[in-house]
Amino acid sequence: MYLSTTLIFLVTVLDILVYYLQKLQEQDNGEQKISASSSSLDIRSMHEEDDGERKDPSLSSSSLYKQCQVFSLAEIKLATNDFDDAFVIGKGGFGQVYKGQIDFEARTDVAIKRLDCNSNQGETEFRAEIEMLSKIRHSHIVSLLGYCETDMILVYEYMPNGSLEDHLHKKRTNGSTSSPLTWVQRLNICIGAARGLDYLHTGTGIQHRVIHRDVKSSNILLDENWAGKIADFGLSRTTPASHAGSTTNVYTGQIVSTFGYMDAEYFATHRLTRKSDVYAFGVVLLEVLCGRPALDFTLDEEQHSLAGWGKHCIKRGNISRIVDPCLRGQVSVKCLKKFGQIAYECLRSCSKERPTMTVVLARLELVLTWTMQSAQRASNWKNIACSLFLTKTPRRVISDQKKDGCDSGGVATASQQAVLHYEGTTTLNLKDFTYSELQTVTCNFHHRRVIGEGGFGKVFKGWLDRVTYTPQKAGDGIPVAIKKLSPESMQGLLELQSLALTYFVETTY
Structure with missing residues (x-):
């Protein structure tokens, strides 16, 4: 009785083992069929990160890789003249970057990044780049065009x-x-x-x-x-x-x-x-x-x-x-x-x-x-700032004992302007001065003509003809003050605009 019970137990255990072995065999066969029918270009799903945590499963689908073209090593070598150093345009932690041409519909410039065997980076970074950029398309993110898994090579749009x-x-x-x-x-x-x-x-x-x-x-x-x-x-x-x-x-x-x-x-x-x-x-x-x-x-x-x-x-x-x-x-x-x-x-x-x-x-x-x-x-005030010229009845003519020769040449910019001393009834006339004229009026901005200096720059004195406003010798014609923007000044065109408005308002009241 004891012996028969033992035999029955052993047979039952054996049947259970055989059943599970058959199930495992069926599963293995099914997986092999699926694997055989899948594309040989698909590469494995999301890698383990350095801390052992797995990324979002939504990014791990092999279908993401199909959005990028898969290149053969021969195509990459052809594009870079067999990785000729003359084609190198940069180098980073991953490896060297080459400029090449890939024949899509037409010859297209691309940037080809090849993993350096001595790099601290490797397969983890290679797959992370593909998995990320295969899914992302944005005008301010560099596009991944394809990859070559054989030599861990990434192909990007050329910048x-x-x-x-x-x-x-x-x-x-x-x-x-x-x-x-x-x-x-x-x-x-x-x-x-x-x-x-x-x-x-x-x-x-x-x-x-x-x-x-x-x-x-x-x-x-x-x-x-x-x-x-x-x-x-x-x-x-x-x-x-x-x-x-x-x-x-x-x-x-x-x-x-x-x-x-x-x-x-x-x-x-x-x-x-x-x-x-x-x-x-x-x-x-x-x-x-x-x-x-x-x-x-x-x-x-x-x-x-x-x-x-x-x-x-x-x-x-x-x-x-x-x-x-x-x-x-x-x-x-x-x-x-x-x-x-x-x-x-x-x-x-x-x-x-x-x-x-x-x-x-x-x-x-x-x-x-x-x-x-x-x-x-x-820009709107540039012409006004350059050509600001207010004519008035002169208060007095101030003579200058210094009568120096002057140079000429060039074109006036927004950093030079001439303003008349005035009093009495006002008529507003604007003249567009050339840089050459202002050089002549100030004796090439000679230090002896400086009559003041502020945050904007130095102020020079000069004289102009009462009718034609052409440069005159010191003491002849109408005295004017010419303010020139200093290159070291923190002020600029906005201050010129403000100054123009100030003079305009003063002459309308």
Whole structure:
């Protein structure tokens, strides 16, 4: 009896084992069929991040890769002349970047980034870039056109004007002291980059948001129209969109960022938020304003960090101390203060006190509006400021014992003007003076003709014919005062406009 019971138990266990083995075999066969029917171009789903956390599953579908073209290694070699060094246009943490041509419908310039075997980055960053940019399409984010998995190569749209860093800092190594970027160009580049970041933070979909995690001037590229675009998503992270506002937290086991742009709060807590990108963007704003890199150890110790030095100067109202000399005369005081305030708020120590990229974008667009309005007003008043000439009955003619010879040549600009001394009944006549005429009147702006100096610049005395207003010798004709804008002056066309209005009002009463 005991023996038979034991045999029955063993047979039952054996049957159960056979059943489960058959089920497992069926599952294996099914998976092999699915695998065989799937495209050989599909690559594996979302990778594990450095902290072991997996990104948003909505981004892991292999269908994302089908939005990018898959290139063979032979095609890439053909485009770069077998990775000829002559085709290299840059190098980053991932590897060298080559300029090449790919035959889509027509020969198209592209940027080809190839993983360096000695790079600290690798397959993780390669797949992160593909997974992120396969889903994202935005006018201020560099587009990924395709990839080659064989040699871990990424193919992007070509950005002919390089990076923002190139134009702000590499000029120093070439011995040049000026940047080709004007204030308006710099503003537009910042606005473009801000639009790209704002899209990543708020507009990438209903299921996820993106934290770039490596915002810096070298990752802001410039297209043929000098528009700024965000690039390099190898370190980016996604966060669930269900987390309201900008306080979404991602805890990372490894701190990854670039020194000089790193959010101290993220470094201390490992808590990554979208405000970490805002901090880094604040450093970029200071780079744009100051024309110096985020870290510069050739300067005094207190100036090594641009973020720390910039905040110090802005807080104490000394923002003019850090402005790039190349921008002198291009930025109004109002715009300068507002721009500095935006950068300062982005760099606040507490992430909750920093603005969102939506707010930063709106404020930058306001600064651009003010800048364009100032330029328009200056343009409207330029002719009046240049040709301001008020004729009056002279109060007295002041003789001058000095009668010097004078030079001529050139055309008058808005920084020179002639105003008559007057009293009595007024008639308003405006004359457009050439620079040559003003040189003659002032003996080429000779120091002996200086009768005053203010914040605008020096004031020179001269004489003009009573009828023709042509230059005369000292003591002959009508005495005039000519004010010339000093290159070092913080004033400019707006002050000329104000002066013109003042004289006009005085002569109408």
